[in-house]
Amino acid sequence: MKVVLxxxxxxxxxxxxxxxKENYDAEVICMAGDVGQPGGLVGLEEKALATGASAFxxxxxxxxxxxxxxxxxxxxxxxxxxxxxxxxxxxRPLLGQRQVEVAEKVGAIALxxxxxxxxxxxxxxxxxxxxxxxxLDVIVPWREWDIQSREEALAYARERDIPLEGVDExxxxxxxxxxxHISHEGGPLEDVSFEPEESMYQWTVAPEDAPDKPExxxxxxxxGIPVSVNxxxxxxxxxxxxxxxxxxxxxxGRADIVENRLxxxxxxxxxxxxxxxxxxxxxxDLESVTLDRRAEGLKDQMAQRWADxxxxxxxxTPERESMQAMSDLLSKNVTGFVxxxxxKGSGLVVSRKSxxxxxxxxxxxxxxxxxxDPADAEGFIRLFGLPIRAAVAAxxxxxxxxxxxxxxxxxxxxVDEFE
Numbered sequence: 001m002k003v004v005l006x007x008x009x010x011x012x013x014x015x016x017x018x019x020x021k022e023n024y025d026a027e028v029i030c031m032a033g034d035v036g037q038p039g040g041l042v043g044l045e046e047k048a049l050a051t052g053a054s055a056f057x058x059x060x061x062x063x064x065x066x067x068x069x070x071x072x073x074x075x076x077x078x079x080x081x082x083x084x085x086x087x088x089x090x091x092r093p094l095l096g097q098r099q100v101e102v103a104e105k106v107g108a109i110a111l112x113x114x115x116x117x118x119x120x121x122x123x124x125x126x127x128x129x130x131x132x133x134x135x136l137d138v139i140v141p142w143r144e145w146d147i148q149s150r151e152e153a154l155a156y157a158r159e160r161d162i163p164l165e166g167v168d169e170x171x172x173x174x175x176x177x178x179x180x181h182i183s184h185e186g187g188p189l190e191d192v193s194f195e196p197e198e199s200m201y202q203w204t205v206a207p208e209d210a211p212d213k214p215e216x217x218x219x220x221x222x223x224g225i226p227v228s229v230n231x232x233x234x235x236x237x238x239x240x241x242x243x244x245x246x247x248x249x250x251x252x253g254r255a256d257i258v259e260n261r262l263x264x265x266x267x268x269x270x271x272x273x274x275x276x277x278x279x280x281x282x283x284x285d286l287e288s289v290t291l292d293r294r295a296e297g298l299k300d301q302m303a304q305r306w307a308d309x310x311x312x313x314x315x316x317t318p319e320r321e322s323m324q325a326m327s328d329l330l331s332k333n334v335t336g337f338v339x340x341x342x343x344k345g346s347g348l349v350v351s352r353k354s355x356x357x358x359x360x361x362x363x364x365x366x367x368x369x370x371x372x373d374p375a376d377a378e379g380f381i382r383l384f385g386l387p388i389r390a391a392v393a394a395x396x397x398x399x400x401x402x403x404x405x406x407x408x409x410x411x412x413x414x415v416d417e418f419e
Contacts, residue, residue, distance in 0.1 A: 002103075003112050033061040036062050041060070075334075080308070086310055086311065087276070093316060111133070111138050184196070189269070205249065210250045215250060218337055220337045221283060243274065243279065306320070
């Protein structure tokens, strides 16, 4: 049987290749996608083949990742658990899709991944498989084998002379890195009272060590899509890379979160998302001048639903397609430029401009204006407050009615006692 394994080259997937061969008599084809992780795809094919894979498929997916997954999530404004910008969750539906496509190409009958039985990623990958290739079997070693720890996985690898070059045998943290973010989990972070050591952070400098002089960055958007930095037009990968570099220098984008995993438990993660943090800050401010109150409120409602949908792995659904279509329509006029001031871990929007701004200075001004007559407010307030006055009147009538009923009851009691 042919099995396509989602392959990263780390310890878990390196061990899974021989395990699948030993336990399923499988021909293992490894698939990897470059979404901006360190080293990209360099050396992965050689490592996969040395581990026992019969073939390797690798593809640069960075542009697809940014344009087709990160930008729609940014455009709708999705944030999970009040802080998490969904960096890991954004990548999974894309990688799952490519894994299915490889399986169809080579005639595989099963898919496999290296996710543990406690995390969210197992759900995200398997829902992608279910949506795109429900006829394929799914093999999940972490839910079957006897390996219970990283130490046991290392011992398994050494017994079989599995190459471990590039595997950090002493690492404290489990990390996921792509163009959008880097995450840190496990190790000392499992104590929620533990303050992360500065050495844990990989991208961002400590805010207190950031430059003493602020830096300004101007981000341009067209219909909710970032298109320029400081006046220079850029493609998605270049733009996000640029903002990551700028934000990291100033300690932007750190988030320490105790989140609710999909499987029910709480877990702690520390995230660094410098470029994404700047983009969220900028696009929300641009929306304040290009969307009316109702449209803005609708977007906020959809943002939370999108965050839950993506976190739970339900990307390949009519729900996501419908929300994305609505988001595209609502973001049609989210076009313009936002200038952000970066200083020691914080970003402050100081300027915004748009050719389709709904803001009109003559209307907003406290001075005299020919387009707004303050006297008109009296009629507006009278009509706007009509339901309040009606409710007060009804309450008054109700209180009077209750009072009358009490008095009538008292009269009845007095009459009865008199008789």
